[in-house]
Amino acid sequence: MKYSVALPILTILTTAQRSAADICLGACEVNESGDKTCIFSAKVDLHAGELGYYHFEECEGTNPTLGIEKSVTYKFVQGHISNYYHPLGLAYYPDGAHDDEDELEPYIEPPGSTSECYDSNTCPAPMYIRDGEYLGGYSNNDAIAPLVCGEEYCEEDWGLDVYETEFFLDPVTWKSAGIYEVALKFDVVDFTDDIFYFCHNHQFMTGRIKFVDSEGVALNAVDTPEIPYNYDSPSEYDQSCGTHGLGDYQLPNDQCPSTFVCNAPPESTPVGQFANCIDTMNCAMTVGMTTNVNQDNALALFIHQMIPHHQNAVNMCKALMASGEMYCDDITWEDTPDCNMSVLCYEIINDQNYQIQVMRRVLDNLTCDETDDCEVNISGGGASAAPSAVPPLAPTTNGDTIDSLRKTISDLEASSLATIESLEESIVQKDSIIANLSLQIENIGAGPVALPTEVPTAGPIAKQEKTSKKSKR
């Protein structure tokens, strides 16, 4: 699979000892009672990779390594609109449940620790909050909510079900509900391996969290467990468009028409630049949407065709966002074309990316290949799939070619005209039959029905349809 490849270079880097400067510690405050709280303000940079990657206002770059101290309260604040559809989770391994690995939950003790917190549902776990209100009953942190226990067990609901579900609402409802936050206090002492933040909806967005001492020095000198994939790094062209995966598809391309956007303004203008990105992404989609049926499976055919289609919808929205031509300060109160389109694009990007992951999983479960491309040339003269009435042009001089093209055009026009005339004639004939039959229906009461002795067939039309199909380009 595309994502499970870890390059040796990355392995060397990640197993080397980290300096404290590489670890982002968040924005911390100590209150009058001496309690320390640190904030990580989350955003998702949708242009940094196929799905987007988390970044935090307090840190550099995407997917930064975070450092957290034991028994300090941390808050991952998901107030920014870019967090829509990306409920943040915490796990003992990259991507948590996406990879069938343990997440931080009240009844899961840190792997290898001597803690018996699972007995009482008091293991370190995220506490999910909406608009200042804790959505669960579990607690290991009085600063967020009191611990509620029965005779044997304490409350085990940490609010994830409500939190996660609300990230699937529409963007306006989600944003209007208030600020979503994830609180964490990790209070098990004999566990020093790294843990991970991740997105509950999208796999491959995971990032590392290291435990640090009060000086910010990592307790685990190496990066373990490893993240089993590399992050996307957008090409220069993708960076200019805000897209993903367009690197090789700038026109001209033998598998694409000469253009998709006609009369585009100059590329030096924002709309012209956007049009160039559209041309390239449409070519990427066109190439992606010519596929084999090598595994004789309708589901696989559907998915091989639909993924490039979905990817194009996502790229169109990302490019529109990056174009600077869509202004919307606050989607919760502005009813403007720009805000309407912003809402639409947040939905398209996140929902269709989610669906792409579902489809890839289906392919995986069917043991079908992730892609099954075939090459169909449409502009390089190969024309193996596109029917054409245009005779191949002899590679002579430009003048000859132009003359030949003119003749082809005039032939096509004449043939189209003949088709139209013939169709009109058939319509007149059919009208007369209909009129005749209607008359007979009216006369049914008056006497025996005489069927028309001769019903003209659709012969001429069928013939002409063939001609018309042939001349379609």
Ligand SMILES: [Cu+2]
């Ligand atoms: Cu996500």
